[in-house]
Amino acid sequence: MNHVTACTSVCGVRPKVVVIDSRSSRSGGRWKSEEHPNEILLARGGKVLYVANANRNSVSVFDAEAGKAVEVIGTAIDPRAPSGSTPSSRRADG
Numbered sequence: 001m002n003h004v005t006a007c008t009s010v011c012g013v014r015p016k017v018v019v020i021d022s023r024s025s026r027s028g029g030r031w032k033s034e035e036h037p038n039e040i041l042l043a044r045g046g047k048v049l050y051v052a053n054a055n056r057n058s059v060s061v062f063d064a065e066a067g068k069a070v071e072v073i074g075t076a077i078d079p080r081a082p083s084g085s086t087p088s089s090r091r092a093d094g
Contacts, residue, residue: 017051019067031067033060035083055084 015035019028034053041050049062057076060069
């Protein structure tokens with residue numbers, strides 16, 4: 001089974017999702033993503049990977065077996081919002 005991690009600054013100007021084989025600790029490949037992949041979720045069953053793209057107001061959906069993006073889902077609060085304006089996380093003070 002692969003462990004998947006998002007990589008931004010290490011990959012430079014071409015953002016990628018880096019796949020790491022958890023058994024051998026070797027790279028299993030790099031998948032092209034949108035700008036600033038910053039949070040990931042591997043769906044139950046391990047066949048679909050969701051990657052939040054901070055500067056695109058989007059989520060990339062990957063076929064985790066093929067290593068290819070199959071869809072990009074827009075997540076902007078308003079369709080006219082500029083790229084990167086939708087918050088990628090929340091903080092609660094209490």
